[in-house]
Amino acid sequence: MQQVVHDPDAIRALVVAARAAGRRVGFVPTMGALHAGHASLVARAVSDCDDVVVSIFVNPTQFGPQEDFTRYPRTLAADLKLLEPQGVRWIYAPEVAAVYPPGDATQVVVGGPSLRFEGERRPGHFDGVATVVCKLFLTVPAHAAYFGAKDWQQTLVVKRMVSDLGLPIEVIVCPTMRESDGLAMSSRNAYLSSAERPRAVALVESLRQAAEHWSAGSGVDAIERTMRETLSAHGVVVDYAAIADPESLEPLADDAVRGVALVAGRLGSTRLIDNLLLPVRVTSPRGTVL
Ligand code: AMP
Numbered sequence: 001m002q003q004v005v006h007d008p009d010a011i012r013a014l015v016v017a018a019r020a021a022g023r024r025v026g027f028v029p030t031m032g033a034l035h036a037g038h039a040s041l042v043a044r045a046v047s048d049c050d051d052v053v054v055s056i057f058v059n060p061t062q063f064g065p066q067e068d069f070t071r072y073p074r075t076l077a078a079d080l081k082l083l084e085p086q087g088v089r090w091i092y093a094p095e096v097a098a099v100y101p102p103g104d105a106t107q108v109v110v111g112g113p114s115l116r117f118e119g120e121r122r123p124g125h126f127d128g129v130a131t132v133v134c135k136l137f138l139t140v141p142a143h144a145a146y147f148g149a150k151d152w153q154q155t156l157v158v159k160r161m162v163s164d165l166g167l168p169i170e171v172i173v174c175p176t177m178r179e180s181d182g183l184a185m186s187s188r189n190a191y192l193s194s195a196e197r198p199r200a201v202a203l204v205e206s207l208r209q210a211a212e213h214w215s216a217g218s219g220v221d222a223i224e225r226t227m228r229e230t231l232s233a234h235g236v237v238v239d240y241a242a243i244a245d246p247e248s249l250e251p252l253a254d255d256a257v258r259g260v261a262l263v264a265g266r267l268g269s270t271r272l273i274d275n276l277l278l279p280v281r282v283t284s285p286r287g288t289v290l
Contacts, residue, residue: 002083004091008099008139011092015053015141018089023050027142027169029133032056033073033187034082037177041146042086044174051089053140060096062128073187092140099135108134110164113156113249117262118273121239129154130161137162137169144170150177150184152260152275153249176274178204184274191270200272202234203263206241207276210261214243214278219254219285223261231265239264239271246277254285 005011018025026049028041045052063069107127114126147155155173177185182204206227213223227241246260259278
């Protein structure tokens with residue numbers, strides 16, 4: 001039976017006791033409004049571990065002042081129902097004041113992979129993510145934490161923080177779950193109107209095109225131009241459409257063999273992101289490289 005725990009000291013004590021009893025503990029941090037993407041992380045954690053903790057916490061510090069913190073969907077009852085058959089042991093759902101006590105003045109700031117793309121467009125976003133994930137890792141001292149490739153840049157920021165701070169937790173990245181037309185599942189898809197929803201498929205289409213052109217040996221500029229054209233043709237206002245180094249997110253040289261394609265854009269007031277790890281390529285604009 002799953003148990004909802006609100007108090008940080010209580011969840012820490014439960015996890016510490018489970019570990020002392022020799023049990024492997026997995027942790028899936030979420031902001032709730034759970035869907036099949038979240039469920040896939042939970043399923044992986046349940047299959048790898050003896051006890052699984054899912055946190056549900058809409059973290060205020062990762063939202064900018066003009067962003068959707070207040071209207072972000074909060075659906076605890078439905079979330080608990082979705083988790084019920086999955087075999088989760090504990091759901092950690094703290095109050096904001098338990099995570100950010102009065103007078104809170106500490107932040108975790110990660111450079112490197114947080115600087116471009118989301119970090120550039122959403123100042124402070126990754127400071128909020130790194131800070132809350134660090135706090136959660138200290139409160140839920142699990143063996144392993146599960147994150148979605150859907151938020152590729154976030155996985156790099158979390159891995160960088162874990163490595164730099166020497167946090168004793170393994171970060172496991174799970175594949176992106178998609179709707180039948182390819183749209184990446186996201187709690188924010190609920191904001192899309194019925195007119196916007198079919199146009200949202202442009203994000204994944206632009207990524208798949210990028211992968212094709214990449215494998216055919218096209219150059220970075222040509223690939224990025226095609227991505228932007230596809231997004232614009234569907235009425236998506238492009239925030240960025242780029243390919244980059246999959247580990248550092250630095251710009252790619254034309255003869256690079258590894259890359260990730262990343263897109264962000266707006267449909268009406270809804271901002272969506274997606275990404276695709278590109279296949280290691282054998283042909284670049286300068287000829288065969290492998
Ligand atoms: P969120 O609740 O949006 O903060 O997401 C919680 C976790 O679920 C993050 O690690 C996300 O990357 C992951 N996630 C969100 N959407 C998907 C998806 N479509 N497929 C796989 N993982 C996802």
